[in-house]
Amino acid sequence: MKKYISGLLLLVSASITYAQKVTIGGIIKSKSDGETVIGATVKADSTAGTVSNEYGFYSLNVPSGTYVLEISSVGMETIKMPLTITKDTTINIKMEDGSSSLQEVVITESTGGRSLKSAQTSVEKLSMKEIEHIPVLFGEKDVMKAIQLLPGIKSAGDGNAGMFVRGGAADQNLILLDEAPVYNASHLLGFFSTFNSDALKDITVYKGGMPARYGGRLSSVLDIKMNDGNNQDFDVSGGVGLISAKLNVEGPIQKDKSSFLITGRRTYADMFLKLSNEYKDNSLYFYDLNAKVNYILGDKDRLYLSGYFGKDKLGASFGDGEGFGLDWGNATGTLRWNHIFNNNLFSNTSLIFSNYNYNISIKSGAYDFDIKSRIQDLNFKEEIQWYLNNNNTIKFGYNLIHHDIKPGEVKSNDLTSLNSTALESRYALENVIYASNAWKVSNKLNVEYGARLGTFTILGPGDYYGLDANGNVNDTMHYNSGQAIKTYLNLEPRLSASYMLNTVSSLKASYARNTQNLHLISNSTSSSPTDKWLASTNLIKPEISDQVSLGYYRDFANDKYELTVETYYKTMQNQIDYRDGANVYLNSNAIESQLLFGKGRAYGLEFLLKKKVGRLSGWISYTLSKTERQIDGINNNQWYNARQDRTHDFAIVASYELSRKWTLSANWVYYTGDAITFPAGKYQVDGQTVYYYTNRNAYRMPAYHRLDLGATCKLAQRKKWSSELAFSLYNAYGRENAYTIVFRDNKDDPNKTEAVKIALFKFIPSISYNFKF
Incomplete structure (x- = not known):
């Protein structure tokens, strides 16, 4: 009987101990501007610790009692707050800006x-x-x-x-x-x-x-997350440079309750063109606008509305009404609602809009036509963050995206044989559920595991095709609006872990599978705004990658330096490349007939050494890597270099505080030339030279290297006003790095071939004036 009574007392004692656990939670903000603080560390003596999430929310589970709550964040004054906790308590924290230099x-x-x-x-x-x-x-x-x-x-x-x-x-x-x-x-x-x-x-x-x-x-x-806007005071900042100007305005709508932010930027290179009669009708500029408002609806709710709008416009006029124009732009909008159910449970609900489009206009001789393309998304996201206890943080959510893609439309405005045509618009619905848990197994071992389960459903209306072994269309299938054509289902497991070797070093490892259903198609050797976005179809399958990573991390000299060494190996399925001689802008809806599919692999070793404190700071980074593809129909079905393959990539970044007024900076980069396909020979057809090509990406562009220099001079540094001049010299020693290489017959001896390197520029100096009040 005594054993049973003792056991019962132990259970009651354990229950009482568990019942005495309480939760501290709240939002951490900057006192000066009301911005939420991401990644702030919150500790209750030495018993427990946590970090604020991307919206400034924290949750800490401790036994009831008396503590010194310590809150710290980079660039902020550390707060030490004595308190006695006997029940779940909400403590919102305002942090002062740091007093260090x-x-x-x-x-x-x-x-x-x-x-x-x-x-x-x-x-x-x-x-x-x-x-x-x-x-x-x-x-x-x-x-x-x-x-x-x-x-x-x-x-x-x-x-x-x-x-x-x-x-x-x-x-x-x-x-x-x-x-x-x-x-x-x-x-x-x-x-x-x-x-x-x-x-x-x-x-x-x-x-x-x-x-x-x-x-x-x-x-x-x-x-990337935008500023929320200062809800304490009005701030105006901006800058004027050689080719662009910008202005930022933010302030409270209702102090401590709501704020706004508007930031705009525009280049004015086109204004210089107007000074020349030859180029006055040309256009060359971009602008962008960021805007955001947020409202604190109460202790548990906050509403955000943010947007981005940007546009580029390039154009040239050759007289007699001839010329070309190119413009492209992005527009995004996010409506987000944060809700705190309790000190353990936080939710974020978002409605998201995204639109990208480009337009090309060409008028030359009898030809007058426009090319248009667009991709537009409507997106709903819901995520719950559950701080189960100090050792487990669970995140789970749902994501629904509707894709509307117009790959390309050619509209002819002339009377020539050029007909208006369009690649059919494509529609798709993407559904994803996911869950993960960040688990503190012990003081040395931390594990995060989770998975995504997603479906990608291709929707009508539209025509879809079948191809024979040679890539020719042999079947056409028509689907009505809203009709489900094909659904891809993919599970993406994620696992990562860290193990503390000692107080200053750790080992980390991870595995992740990722799936991609939107693909950028180009048959050029460089990225451009006119590359085509396509969704997966009955023939274009989702791309899949599996990556494993292993890393060693170490801090030196009382955290003044940090070293990161990582290695990775990645395999990729359903990779896309174009057929030899392909033209992805053919007037044909069956763009798949121009494409080939296969696999890829990438592996490498990365080093990063950072100096974090002192008058001299910066980092050195180095990457040794290899990237290859194997696609039947290319390079005799053998592995070949991917376009982005580079063996070496090296960078040095440094900043030196010469005085309180002057800061000097520099960076130097070097990397192996890009893999590229050069002609292997030539022949004559009707007096014209025709080049022929063999292996894909078997050659290299010349190695790239460049030194950039900068200097910043503070003109004024007061509480209500600050200003500075920023000087920079891009490509300081005038290296003519190759943008492209073209081949041509030698004028004196047509049997000889010349390779001509084209560089965009040598060195470019600049100066800008920045201010804030």
């Missing part, structure tokens, strides 16, 4: 996303403070160019849009702005990104082991 805040912020303990692998974070010191073309702070200085992320080159991540193509990167996908993140053919840095708050890029909430692309996720 600006330069140290900048350096520390740049590494705020790295954690030795976190199970997440292959993730990088950059702050806007850090990006503003990187010298770039024409002095414009550029998110896309900055992340391409990190290992595993490769630039597509001067004058080219997009980036290549761990062997993936340019379309295999999911780029999100406030959760809305951006399909073409470039201005002026890749010289600028669509993202105005003054409007941005947080930048995170995942190269592998993506959390289960992300999907739809094989290679990476670039998750």
